[in-house]
Amino acid sequence: MRLLNRSAGRLSRYRRSRLAGLVLLLLGLVITGGLTYAVMPTxxxxxxxxxxxxxxxxxxxxxxxxxxxxxxxxxxxxxxxxxxxxxxxxxxxxxxxxxxxxxxxxxxxxxxxxxxxxxxxxxxxxxxxxxxxxxxxxxxxxIPEEQDYTFEGLDEEEREAAIARGGQIFLTNCTACHNFAGKGGAMPRGGYAPSLDGTSAIHIYEAMLTGPGQMDTFSNGNLSPDDKRDVIGYLYSLREQPAYGGFTLGSLGPVTEGLFAWLVGIGGLVAFAVWIAAHTTRTSKKKKVEA
CATH class of the missing domain: 1.10.760.10 (Cytochrome c-like domain)
Known part of the structure; x- marks a missing residue:
């Protein structure tokens, strides 16, 4: 009986020790970690x-x-x-x-x-x-998964509808910088919006998600993952679209088209007018000489 009392007294003293709590905590962490690793699937x-x-x-x-x-x-x-x-x-x-x-x-x-x-x-x-x-x-x-930026699992009709939605989103939010055909353009303070022609789908998705440089950030709260996927589908559809109007001139919009009109159209007309005037002058001189 005395032996039991002595053992109980020793245990009681050890429990009151400052290190007892730390030892028990470490022991609990080791046991919990071991059990977690043992139960965790391979x-x-x-x-x-x-x-x-x-x-x-x-x-x-x-x-x-x-x-x-x-x-x-x-x-x-x-x-x-x-x-x-x-x-x-x-x-x-x-x-x-x-x-x-x-x-x-x-x-x-x-x-x-x-x-x-x-x-x-x-x-x-x-x-x-x-x-x-x-x-x-x-x-x-x-990093997005492949199913986030592809039309996997959608039929042809659903893909066409998604591309149409993506076009509306792109024209509303992106054309001010990237132009209506995704060809890019100049930005303030020496920056520029790059062309999206050769950009992969995953990088377009990540650009919308993170907003690099001067680009706005389109988080999943602003544009849902499906919206981002639809925008990518629209951009890829532009790459397959034939040039119905003939020369695209880089699809850079009215600036290049106006420049082409002035240099080629107006310039050609001026050159033709000069040629007519010069030819008329030579004809008049010949008539005077013959007379």
Whole structure:
């Protein structure tokens, strides 16, 4: 009986110890983590492990090629004069990285008013790794799946209706910058809206989702995923549309058409008038000589 009382007293003293709570907490975390990993499906465990590897590889690539402008933790860098050398990418999301790096806009060759489209520096796997690392910094737009920007599962009639809706959305929201045929145009302060002719569907979707440069951001609250898909369908339909009017002149609108009219139309008429006048003068001189 005395032995039992002594053991109970020791346990009571240990429970009152300051370390007892910490030990119990750590023990609970270890047990919970072990049970969670044991119960988790194999596919989810493999996916989590793969994502962790992508994040780590993306961090190495980021430190090597992006940290000079965007900071070692993606917080951005400012110069001594207070200029923004590279903005913060915390919260930019994987979609923004996939667009900027996938179109060659990043890394920039030199700071400028607007980043230019150029050949990719990183391959697709490295781009995914960079995107995974930036996504791990803070929540942001994810890279869209293929079904988000394709008409998969729609019949011909539904596709035509979707393209018509996409045309209305594009003409309402996008033509002021990209022109009615998506050929692009000049923007204030030295910027420009690029042509969408050669832009892939996933990058068009990501541009609407993240709003790069001077472009407005069309989040899913502004334009639903179906609306974005319909806009992409409309733009792709323009690429297949024949030039019914003959010369398209780049489809840049009334500026190029008016310039063509002045140079070719009015210019041709002036040249023809000059030729007629010169021919008339020579004919008059010949008649005078004969007389």
């Amino acid at each position: 596919s989810q465990a493999d996916s989590a492990q793969t994502n962790a590897v992508e994040v780590e590889e993306g961090r190495k690539l980021f430190l090597q090629g992006c940290s000079f402008c965007h900071g070692q933790n993606g917080e951005g860098v400012r110069t001594i004069n207070g200029d923004n050398l590279g903005p913060s990418v915390v919260g930019a999301g994987a979609a923004s990285v996939h667009f900027q790096v996938g179109t060659g806009r990043m890394p920039m060759t030199r700071p400028g008013v607007q980043s230019q489209t150029k050949p990719q520096v990183y391959n697709e796997e490295e781009i995914r790794q960079l995107a995974a690392y930036v996504a791990s910094l803070a929540p942001g737009p994810a």
